[in-house]
Amino acid sequence: MHKYLIAVIAFHAFYAYSATKVDVAIIGGGLSGLSTAKYLAAAGKSFAILEARDRVGGRVLNANLPGGHAEELGAEYVGPTQDHVLALAKELSLSTYKAYTAGNSTFYRNGSLIHYQDTLGGIPPVDIASLIELATFMNDINEMASKIDLNAPWNTPDAESLDSVTLETWVNTRLSTADARILINNAIPAILSTEMKEPSLLFALWYIAAAGNETGPGTINRLIGVTDAAQDSRINGGSQLLAIRLAAKLGWKNIYLKAPVRKVKLENGRYTVASDSVTVSAKHVVVAMSPPLAGRISFDPLLPAGRDQLQQRMPMGSIGKAIAIFKEPWWRGEGLNGAGLSDKGAIRVAYDNSPSDGSFGALMGFIEADEMRRLDSVSLDEVKQAVVQSFTDIYGPRVEEATEVLVQRWDLEEFSRGGPVAYGPPGLLTQYGPYLRAPVGKIHFAGTETALRWPGYMDGAISSGERAAAEILKDF
Helix, strand or coil: CCHHHHHHHHHHHHHCCCCEEEEEEEECCEHHHHHHHHHHHHCCCCEEEECCCCCCECCCCEEECHHHCEEECCCCCECCCCHHHHHHHHHCCCCEEECCCCCEEEEEECCEEEEECCCCCCCCCCCHHHHHHHHHHHHHHHHHHCCCCCCCHHHCCCHHHHCCCEHHHHHHCCCCCHHHHHHHHHHHHHHHCCCCCCCEHHHHHHHHHCCCCCCCCCCHHHHHCCCCCCCCEEECCCCHHHHHHHHHHHCHHHEECCCCEEEEEEECCEEEEEECCCEEEEEEEEEECCHHHHCCCEEECCCCHHHHHHHHHCCECCEEEEEEEECCCHHHHCCEEEEEEECCCCCCEEEECCCCCCCCEEEEEEEEHHHHHHHHCCCHHHHHHHHHHHHHHHHCHHHHHCCEEEEEEHHHCCCCCCCCCECCCCCHHHHHHHHCCCCECCEEEECHHHCCCCCCCHHHHHHHHHHHHHHHHHHC
């Protein structure tokens, strides 16, 4: 355990506060909760962050390796139009570096390998009919996404119709070629960590529309791409440094770790927030966590029925990450950039995850949706075997040279139960979407799901905290 974690736990255990009075109690020490605290602190308001885990960061987690290096087991990439996370990195003196793209990408299809120069934004050179169909599909879905009301997608014209069908239902009317379907079947789990049959079309369009900023509208191309897209860059030292450095700046004395909140009760104009280790009295409360996990907290008085229904009906995606570590990034010497796609196996999308200095090699693959659910119920050794087989399919027998295989199953994390975001099945947004951000009394809701732009990403988490803080400061 890091020395700072030991110090924080020891500090709070020693003083054992029974009731701390603050202006704002923040439930959740991920990027959204820490971002909320940042803006409150700048306005001179007192706060306490109650985090269930023994660390900060939420679904942002580093695996610390020898030599001061780190591999990201959770949220990882940053890119253009992600203005909030890039600004925070700069503020915290964290530098970024470009994802490795020199060389050929790899497509494992029907038991055969295709190496190709990526000139189509992540799309391999499949047959011309599939390419034409894919181009038309992406143009159509981008055009539909451009019409979504970002602030309130449930107010989008024809929202009821768009929210009444799954993404799969719509895709089935647009794609007929085998290669086009395989590639979209890979892309959607890589974006949402769901199968296409799970989110509504409206939710998928909203997610695409939100992948941008005021000057760069969201597109599916940006979500799946690398250079100048969602997978453009990484943070030197690992993305969890965003949370660790921000927490240090806010003051560890204001952060309670291993403090899962069980109940929030309104008493005499103040909220009593009770966790396993500390009780906080506050004028305002920020619930900075995913809707399904927020549903595990008891509220008195009860939250509105619509908010409770939202929390019950908005499940997490299913995601894991696997990283194979090597003494060197040997695939680069073979003319490969480490980017890989596969039509089978535990891993369907993979990237070169080596550090900026190339001092060792790392291949990272996402385990998504049904594949993750299948592997949630097996042993860690079995997961690693499946991962090695997938990497071998894509990169060849030298994968057996891996010195270590890291695996993170977010579905099995008690205080995550999936990721990277909670999604909206058919009917969710049009029926209960207005409850997503709406305060209840002086209880406010943050978390990447509530972001106006880049939900599901670190940028969205950070901006959601800024919004929640602004709501509170208006009241003060």
